[in-house]
Amino acid sequence: MGRIAIIIAVGYGVLGLLVVALIAGVVWSSTLGRNHQVDTRKLSEREKTWFGIVVFVLVGLLFGTIFFTPYGRGAGPDGAQVVPVTAQQFAFVVPQTTLHVGKPVAFKLTSKDVSHGFAVFDPQHTFLFQVQVTPGKTQWYRWTFSKPGTYTIECFEYCGVGHDQMGGQFTVVR
Numbered sequence: 182m183g184r185i186a187i188i189i190a191v192g193y194g195v196l197g198l199l200v201v202a203l204i205a206g207v208v209w210s211s212t213l214g215r216n217h218q219v220d221t222r223k224l225s226e227r228e229k230t231w232f233g234i235v236v237f238v239l240v241g242l243l244f245g246t247i248f249f250t251p252y253g254r255g256a257g258p259d260g261a262q263v264v265p266v267t268a269q270q271f272a273f274v275v276p277q278t279t280l281h282v283g284k285p286v287a288f289k290l291t292s293k294d295v296s297h298g299f300a301v302f303d304p305q306h307t308f309l310f311q312v313q314v315t316p317g318k319t320q321w322y323r324w325t326f327s328k329p330g331t332y333t334i335e336c337f338e339y340c341g342v343g344h345d346q347m348g349g350q351f352t353v354v355r
């Protein structure tokens with residue numbers, strides 16, 4: 182996992198804990214004074230404020246993370262080795278190229294027929310990433326491999342009767 186991914190994961194974890202603590206605090210304080218009158222107008226005003234805060238936080242998270250996604254326009258060459266992959270019922274066709282540890286790879290994915298899910302597993306069969314491949318569209322995905330060995334590909338989207346057999350592999354060397 183990359184450093185940015187760890188920062189994002191920790192950030193979400195901390196945010197999640199804060200939200201849970203906040204909800205617990207609100208529930209706790211609301212159960213204390215049971216007999217007081219409820220001012221619904223004040224509550225509806227507060228609701229608007231909270232709605233604004235939630236929208237602000239979500240938009241902030243969106244723009245704070247979207248530029249780090251390893252796909253889309255920014256995943257293209259920029260020093261990366263381009264590997265064209267063709268998905269079709271029921272195989273992933275990967276050219277015989279030599280991929281190196283530590284060198285960014287830009288997968289250029291296309292589909293000849295229906296939607297497929299290009300999922301890559303490392304030599305220990307640990308899941309690394311998955312990206313949709315849709316017909317009529319070129320999808321990019323950028324990844325830097327950290328260990329040598331034979332990587333396997335599986336299809337993560339049901340694409341027909343041979344879906345469970347759909348796969349492929351490639352090798353990464355030092």
Ligand SMILES: [Cu+2]
Binds near residue numbers: 271297298340344347
């Ligand atoms: Cu498939």
